[in-house]
Amino acid sequence: MVDNNKSKTIGVGLIGSGFMGKAHAVAFRTVGGIFPLNAQPRLEFLADRNAEVAAEAAHALGFSRSTGDWHELVCDPAIDVVAITTPNSQHAPMALEALANGKHVYCEKPLSTTLENALAMTEAAEAAGVVTLVGFNYQRNPMVHAVRQMIADGEIGDIIGFNGHYVAGFMGRREGSYSWRMHPDEAGGALADIGSHLISMSRFLLGDITDVIARLDTVYPTRSSPDGVEHPVDIDDQAAILARFRDRPFTAMLDVSWVATGREMGLAFEVTGSRGAIKFTQERLNEVQIFKRDQPANRSGFTTLTAGPAYPPYGAFCPGPGHQLGFNDLKIIEVKGLIDAITGVAPSPTPFADALKTARVMDAIHRASATGEWTAVER
Structure with a gap:
């Protein structure tokens, strides 16, 4: 140490x-x-x-x-x-x-x-x-932190709805796609591999998930390896989830797929409030769209907020707004968080204890899919 x-x-x-x-x-x-x-x-x-x-x-x-x-x-x-x-x-x-x-x-x-x-x-x-x-x-994005603050400040009123997605197409082909990702013990399926991002993101924005009901689907029960050999598959390609959050008066909808043909990086969410709404997609990671109900009727619609120095730590990378951060920049922000935690400046943003909560939600989703019933997340 x-x-x-x-x-x-x-x-x-x-x-x-x-x-x-x-x-x-x-x-x-x-x-x-x-x-x-x-x-x-x-x-x-x-x-x-x-x-x-x-x-x-x-x-x-x-x-x-x-x-x-x-x-x-x-x-x-x-x-x-x-x-x-x-x-x-x-x-x-x-x-x-x-x-x-x-x-x-x-x-x-x-x-x-x-x-x-x-x-x-x-x-x-x-x-x-x-x-x-x-x-x-993806939680290191300054614009995602801005959304979290908007929610906490009540900028769009009381939160009454949440739809979240992580849909991508990188496993969309059956032919030649069999790999280590197809083993439950290796990757854990689409839910663990990419859905963990969505679950962690939703918890980051709205707090702990308490109960879920879900359906996990294997779209391709067999896949062929690059050499043409067929292999049985028993992992989830898609997950449809309803989730309840502690102290939130609604049921959220979460959608996970790595067979979503045509999608590249579809980590996205929409937060609905009593006085407005917020939309975000990682495919346009430097933008957040916000709607407020008190706009004039002839100016009604979503407004795009663009990343810039007003959203720290964007300014550490560039003094000019609209010049864009990228994936590797999010990793740099993450490593800063790690070093700050090691040197005692600030706590780790997502320690193992936080990731364990996401793992408990995924475990509840698997149990709910097996029973078809609402299932409590273990604490």
């Missing part, structure tokens, strides 16, 4: 160098040039599936050392924080061993594919007394 009185750097160990691994590396390498920090990240060690892949990735991403054995990384005394960007099933064993070695842990979502593992990870983190953060990076 980092001693804030003695250390000016934070040794980073990254496990995995794919899409998310590269995003983590870019964020760690860039964050110190965007934000003032009490300690700078040091790209120390990278682990991947074998030594050759790890060495190539370490060279490309700027890490000092590499290994084909992640066990070596999580035990290394030069590592202060372990960043885990591997397939979902590997999160638990990697995080648990890192925690046992006193490391801070930055883990991609979902926390795990099972509630049992998510609970074990959270308990281990609390026992270790370290900082944890789960990569729900």
Whole structure:
């Protein structure tokens, strides 16, 4: 763990160098040039599936050392924080061993594919007394924070409705699509893989979910691998969910699909209030649309708010409004939150304990789909 009185750097160990691994590396390498920090990240060690892949990735991403054995990384005394960007099933064993070695842990979502593992990870983190953060990076968007504040301030009145979606088409083809994502223990299905983002986002905006009723569907009971071999599939491709929030007088609708043909990044929501409404989609992440009922009749309609320095921390990236933030910028904001938590500036924005609440909602959704009944979320 980092001693804030003695250390000016934070040794980073990254496990995995794919899409998310590269995003983590870019964020760690860039964050110190965007934000003032009490300690700078040091790209120390990278682990991947074998030594050759790890060495190539370490060279490309700027890490000092590499290994084909992640066990070596999580035990290394030069590592202060372990960043885990591997397939979902590997999160638990990697995080648990890192925690046992006193490391801070930055883990991609979902926390795990099972509630049992998510609970074990959270308990281990609390026992270790370290900082944890789960990569729900879409919540780092300044415009999403603006929406949360509008809701809290009553800007659109009492909240009376919420529709949320995470619909994407990257698993929409049956042919040639069989992969690790098709194993329940590996990815957890569409609900865990992408729906966890939507559930966490809805909780971030509206508070805890207490009860759900849901239907999980496997659209393709078989899929072929790239070599043409057919494989049986028993994971959810889609989820339709009704959810109730604590202290909210309505039932929300949540829609998850990774077979939504034609959709690229359809994480979106609409919040309805007694005096207005707010709309957002990640495909236009620098905009929020807001409607207020007190507008003149001939000016009635949604108004677009555009990201700019008025929505922190946008201004740290650019002084001019409308110049746009991107996906990697959200990761940079997330890594700032991690470093601030490690150095005692602020608490982690989404520690394991928060991600565990999302895991409990997903567990209730699976149970509700099996019974067809309203199901309480365990507390």
